Amino acid sequence: MSSPLDIKNWYIKSFESFESSLNGESSMPFHLVRKEAIEKFSQLSFPTTHDEDWRFTNIAPLLKYNFEPSSKVNAAFHQIKNYIFEISKKNVLVFINGYFSHELSKIERSKDGIILDSLSNQLENGSQVVNRHLGKYAKHSEQIFTALSTAFTRDGAFVYVPDNKIIEEPIQILFITSTGGKNILSQPRNLYVTGKNAQVSIVERYLSLDEGIYFTNVVTEIYAGENSTIDHIKLQEENLNAFHISRTEVDQEKGSSFNSYSFSFGGEIARHDINTRFNDEGGESSLNGLFLLTGNQLYDTHSLIDHAKPNCTSHEKYKGILDDTSHGVFNGKVIVRRDAQKTNAFQENKNIILSNGALINTKPQLEIFADDVKCSHGATIGQLDADAMFYLKSRGIGEENAKSILIHAFASDVIRTIKIEEVKKYLEEVLVKRFNK
Amino acid sequence: MLEIKNLHVNVEGKEILKGIDLSIKTGEVHAIMGPNGSGKSTLAQVLAGRSEYQVTKGEVIFDGKNLLKLSPEDRAREGIFLAFQYPVEIPGVSNVNLLKTAINEIRKYNGEEELDAMEFMAHLKKKMKLVEMDQSLLSRSVNDGFSGGEKKKNEILQMAVLEPRLAILDETDSGLDIDALRIVANGVNKLKSPERSTIVVTHYQRLLNYIVPDFVHVLYNGRIVKSGTKELALELEAKGYDWLKEQKEFA
Numbered sequence: 001m002s003s004p005l006d007i008k009n010w011y012i013k014s015f016e017s018f019e020s021s022l023n024g025e026s027s028m029p030f031h032l033v034r035k036e037a038i039e040k041f042s043q044l045s046f047p048t049t050h051d052e053d054w055r056f057t058n059i060a061p062l063l064k065y066n067f068e069p070s071s072k073v074n075a076a077f078h079q080i081k082n083y084i085f086e087i088s089k090k091n092v093l094v095f096i097n098g099y100f101s102h103e104l105s106k107i108e109r110s111k112d113g114i115i116l117d118s119l120s121n122q123l124e125n126g127s128q129v130v131n132r133h134l135g136k137y138a139k140h141s142e143q144i145f146t147a148l149s150t151a152f153t154r155d156g157a158f159v160y161v162p163d164n165k166i167i168e169e170p171i172q173i174l175f176i177t178s179t180g181g182k183n184i185l186s187q188p189r190n191l192y193v194t195g196k197n198a199q200v201s202i203v204e205r206y207l208s209l210d211e212g213i214y215f216t217n218v219v220t221e222i223y224a225g226e227n228s229t230i231d232h233i234k235l236q237e238e239n240l241n242a243f244h245i246s247r248t249e250v251d252q253e254k255g256s257s258f259n260s261y262s263f264s265f266g267g268e269i270a271r272h273d274i275n276t277r278f279n280d281e282g283g284e285s286s287l288n289g290l291f292l293l294t295g296n297q298l299y300d301t302h303s304l305i306d307h308a309k310p311n312c313t314s315h316e317k318y319k320g321i322l323d324d325t326s327h328g329v330f331n332g333k334v335i336v337r338r339d340a341q342k343t344n345a346f347q348e349n350k351n352i353i354l355s356n357g358a359l360i361n362t363k364p365q366l367e368i369f370a371d372d373v374k375c376s377h378g379a380t381i382g383q384l385d386a387d388a389m390f391y392l393k394s395r396g397i398g399e400e401n402a403k404s405i406l407i408h409a410f411a412s413d414v415i416r417t418i419k420i421e422e423v424k425k426y427l428e429e430v431l432v433k434r435f436n437k
Numbered sequence: 438m439l440e441i442k443n444l445h446v447n448v449e450g451k452e453i454l455k456g457i458d459l460s461i462k463t464g465e466v467h468a469i470m471g472p473n474g475s476g477k478s479t480l481a482q483v484l485a486g487r488s489e490y491q492v493t494k495g496e497v498i499f500d501g502k503n504l505l506k507l508s509p510e511d512r513a514r515e516g517i518f519l520a521f522q523y524p525v526e527i528p529g530v531s532n533v534n535l536l537k538t539a540i541n542e543i544r545k546y547n548g549e550e551e552l553d554a555m556e557f558m559a560h561l562k563k564k565m566k567l568v569e570m571d572q573s574l575l576s577r578s579v580n581d582g583f584s585g586g587e588k589k590k591n592e593i594l595q596m597a598v599l600e601p602r603l604a605i606l607d608e609t610d611s612g613l614d615i616d617a618l619r620i621v622a623n624g625v626n627k628l629k630s631p632e633r634s635t636i637v638v639t640h641y642q643r644l645l646n647y648i649v650p651d652f653v654h655v656l657y658n659g660r661i662v663k664s665g666t667k668e669l670a671l672e673l674e675a676k677g678y679d680w681l682k683e684q685k686e687f688a
């Protein structure tokens with residue numbers, strides 16, 4: 001067993017071997033950022049439940065393992081093909097243990113200045129866009145897991161949609177772990193950038209080919225250019241032994257819309273920090289989330305919507321369904337800064353507890369410093385509606401089926417927000433399977 | 438078909454039904470009337486199996502089976518249907534989905550083949566005509582945002598689709614205009630057959646012009662204080678319920 005201190009040293013040590021594996025890449029400018037990040041990492045501490053932001057989320061189990069930074073491995077197409085949605089076979093990026101797989105990916109030739117690529121390739125080529133944006137939004141000085149991600153940044157998904165370009169077909173990005181019996185640390189680092197009036201929809205899936213214990217630490221930075229629209233769908237489907245720590249950091253320019261759909265089913269302990277910031281007026285963001293927890297799972301969402309500028313609108317809706325002895329945490333903060341007049345900010349978190357052993361800690365927070373705003377927030381925790389339950393049963397519908405119908409109904413308004421029919425259907429199936437014992 | 442013997446029911450520790458005896462034969466229509474708060478809905482809900490209503494004494498036999506031992510869903514599968522006085526709104530569950538799931542669970546229980554989508558839709562279409570229900574209500578969530586009349590019609594549609602052997606209509610007439618009342622009554626009458634029985638709970642005589650009962654019972658303060666034929670309903674209509682208060686002692 002390791003202590004948090006040992007484990008820090010373990011990662012710092014691992015950095016040395018990581019560095020030597022970089023070869024030529026360590027002479028690129030970004031390597032200075034990595035070094036700065038590992039330095040920062042050594043100064044920061046892993047959070048404990050004494051830290052306000054981690055009060056209900058005890059990550060001690062994660063710190064018991066010496067996770068090994070992954071190296072490149074291969075997988076066969078037949079192992080992964082079932083995870084690819086039919087909708088967009090043209091734009092599929094596959095990562096195994098955090099590394100881009102050329103063989104398994106399918107990219108319809110990047111054209112019109114559109115770039116779908118691996119971050120490593122972009123780093124090697126000294127991409128201007130990467131230099132301008134990478135690490136600018138998810139600052140490694142603030143959070144130890146981001147520092148860890150930045151220090152070990154090697155690969156991840158890169159999407160760039162230049163001005164006035166629209167990618168019609170959703171881009172699918174699979175992050176697949178294949179542990180090979182080892183406790184792997186996989187750290188994809190993603191960057192999505194849109195130019196003016198651009199549009200793109202990205203579907204991320206995180207899953208595993210086996211039941212091994214591993215740790216995914218992912219940081220995704222998203223920059224939404226003026227009047228651009230980004231849909232970001234994240235399906236966290238890690239195996240139930242996995243740890244998943246993820247941060248999505250979004251920077252929104254004037255008039256842009258960002259729509260996030262975050263679905264979390266997997267992991268023993270999973271955490272998602274999603275932060276969006278309006279840099280200019282007229283922005284819109286919607287954060288939708290659904291988490292389904294069973295067994296002993298722990299899942300924590302922390303969101304921050306920063307209304308830094310006037311005339312922006314945000315909608316946040318997270319729903320949780322918790323069974324057995326699972327534990328959920330929702331902390332949603334909305335800040336409306338002093339000159340952010342005419343802000344609309346609506347937030348809600350609703351939870352259904354299916355068993356006495358399950359627990360949810362929910363805390364919606366509104367901090368308003370402007371006076372001409374429309375804001376609301378609320379959180380509920382409840383059981384399945386007894387009247388509705390009886391009504392269904394009185395029509396001959398049995399306990400299990402009635403339960404599943406009501407769970408489905410509860411979750412469906414989040415699922416329905418997704419615009420991709422196939423993903424919607426898939427999630428509905430997940431829902432049915434998950435709670436039909 | 439249904440035998441209720443000395444039924445006592447408590448709600449939250451308070452006795453609401455204080456010894457009900459009622460016998461309903463196959464093919465009969467019984468009306469239960471009585472002022473607000475007399476226990477009509479309690480009786481209806483108890484028959485449907487609502488667990489908040491606690492039976493402290495008595496028994497209910499349905500087709501030779503001890504009804505009180507059955508779960509609500511098994512009662513429905515055995516052929517009991519309650520049209521709720523206050524139909525429940527269930528956002529996110531479509532009317533169609535509810536009906537299809539219900540009918541197939543009932544069929545499965547009774548050893549019948551489940552209906553496929555086509556067969557079900559054909560069955561449903563026929564019944565929709567019966568209650569003159571707008572197609573658009575089918576895909577909407579169960580009772581969600583329905584008007585009072587639409588909710589009641591929806592109950593009758595469900596009844597028509599599920600074809601129960603004993604239908605209990607709890608104030609299905611209240612809040613209906615005369616057209617809706619006619620439609621609801623028509624739905625009930627179309628279902629009438631020598632194999633089916635109906636309990637019509639109402640506190641107005643109005644509905645009984647359309648659904649003609651074989652027997653009328655007056656429920657007052659948790660007891661059936663008077664039983665008779667359809668003329669009793671007219672008498673009640675003329676005199677109101679006040680005269681029952683004097684009669685109570687004799688019950």
Ligand SMILES: Nc1ncnc2c1ncn2[C@@H]1O[C@H](COP(=O)(O)OP(=O)(O)O)[C@@H](O)[C@H]1O
Binds near residue numbers: 448453473474477478
């Ligand atoms: N769920 C309940 N909780 C508490 N009291 C109830 C409940 N349901 C009914 N009652 C009481 O039982 C009595 C009978 O009610 P009800 O059966 O609804 O009468 P009716 O349908 O004849 O108007 C009333 O006094 C009512 O307040």
Ligand SMILES: [Mg+2]
Binds near residue numbers: 477478479522607608
């Ligand atoms: Mg009533």
